[in-house]
């Protein structure tokens with residue numbers, strides 16, 4: 001589901017799975033054009049450059065994320081994280097979790113509202129650039145993890161279900177320094193159907 005290997009053994013960027021203006025007014029067309037076409041495509045291009053002549057040249061992206069560090073890790077993880085993020089959002093989202101995910105959220109947080117509040121608090125409070133993740137452990141219990149920069153819970157062998165990008169490039173065009181407003185708007189376009197499918201497919 002993430003960047004695929006092309007026949008040349010290089011990573012191909014994923015297209016945005018909806019129109020650039022589809023998430024407005026919560027995320028503007030201009031933000032999505034910069035976020036997808038400049039930032040995400042930039043990470044994929046840099047990854048393709050860096051991976052040549054490394055032991056990872058033919059390896060799946062996930063192996064590179066687990067086994068590399070420095071610039072190769074940063075660009076590999078950012079490529080993965082952004083494809084995962086764009087897939088999470090939808091102009092016609094399922095507004096609330098259902099099924100096994102809803103049960104796990106109630107078990108781990110008390111309610112979906114408390115889960116959203118904990119993720120929001122983590123996103124607003126994260127110093128600098130990074131990601132806030134909703135993750136599942138091997139037993140199916142959920143937790144919120146904050147990661148700096150390109151950080152991903154894959155490195156802790158936790159299963160990512162949902163992420164919030166708190167790099168300034170994700171919101172500065174629309175919200176300037178008002179990260180809390182950007183996070184509040186973000187929840188309107190999270191497709192809980194996608195998050196639930198990730199939880200079900202262990």
Ligand code: MN
Nearest residue numbers: 039165167170
């Ligand atoms: Mn980003």
